[in-house]
Amino acid sequence: MLTDTEGIVLRQTKTSYNRRMILLFSKKYGKISAGTSLGDKGRSKSSLALRPFTFGRYELFANANSYNINSAEVLRSYFGIGEDVDKYMNGAYVLEFTEKVLEEGVPQPGIFNLLLDFFDLLENREKGIGTLVLAYQTKLFKLAGVFPELDRCTVCGKKRSECEGDAYFGIESGGFICGECAQKSKPNSLIYKDAFGIIDILKYFAAVPLKKLENIALNETTGKELQHWIREYAAYYLDVSNIKSEKLI
Numbered sequence: 001m002l003t004d005t006e007g008i009v010l011r012q013t014k015t016s017y018n019r020r021m022i023l024l025f026s027k028k029y030g031k032i033s034a035g036t037s038l039g040d041k042g043r044s045k046s047s048l049a050l051r052p053f054t055f056g057r058y059e060l061f062a063n064a065n066s067y068n069i070n071s072a073e074v075l076r077s078y079f080g081i082g083e084d085v086d087k088y089m090n091g092a093y094v095l096e097f098t099e100k101v102l103e104e105g106v107p108q109p110g111i112f113n114l115l116l117d118f119f120d121l122l123e124n125r126e127k128g129i130g131t132l133v134l135a136y137q138t139k140l141f142k143l144a145g146v147f148p149e150l151d152r153c154t155v156c157g158k159k160r161s162e163c164e165g166d167a168y169f170g171i172e173s174g175g176f177i178c179g180e181c182a183q184k185s186k187p188n189s190l191i192y193k194d195a196f197g198i199i200d201i202l203k204y205f206a207a208v209p210l211k212k213l214e215n216i217a218l219n220e221t222t223g224k225e226l227q228h229w230i231r232e233y234a235a236y237y238l239d240v241s242n243i244k245s246e247k248l249i
Helices: 085-101 109-124 129-143 179-183 198-207 220-237 244-248
Strands: 002-014 020-026 030-036 054-062 067-077 167-170 175-178 191-193
Touching: 002 085, 002 109, 020 085, 085 109, 085 129, 085 244, 109 129, 129 198, 129 220, 167 179, 167 198, 175 179, 191 220, 198 220
Parallel strands: 030 067
Antiparallel strands: 002 020, 002 054, 020 030, 054 067, 167 175, 167 191
């Protein structure tokens, strides 16, 4: 069966006989692996459309067990990301993170559009790239259905507005924990004191469109703490860990 779809290239791998496997985040079919004999050299529309950080349209031959890319054309190439080392490393991390979140063959149009918005902002952003990555991941949690509970204590159920004392964030409990419940928690549990207002930052990132966050940049201390929370949360709820490109950012 011949079909076509818009897609974002996540990864390309060389195989035998001059063939390549393209891990494609397709709008119509979700994450799929597709073989192709199209080369990746030269300036043809097809070759350029096989590279990561490319949004393209792909003609596929699909059968019950596999896909093959017959032709491809570039709809938008985010070549500016590859021209800046910091942008490229953060972009590569986001691609790998997204790849691990996506299930094979499950369409995710919300995440698809979010990733394109991220590329748009990353290509033109001059500072605060780490903040943009954290905002993307926060929104990805929401679209993946694992966003933390931030308005009520995840242990006793009391509204956050009714709680006194320090606020905490629990990985295992899935969100906000009041001070009283945090004090009763087991030692060495994955509970972090919200010393930097990160719970409110998470709520803000989730509520505001990504494109409206283009001028937001967290300070280094807050950014590192939020990064730690997000990585622990992703490992626990999405089984996303051991990301190779994580060491580059």
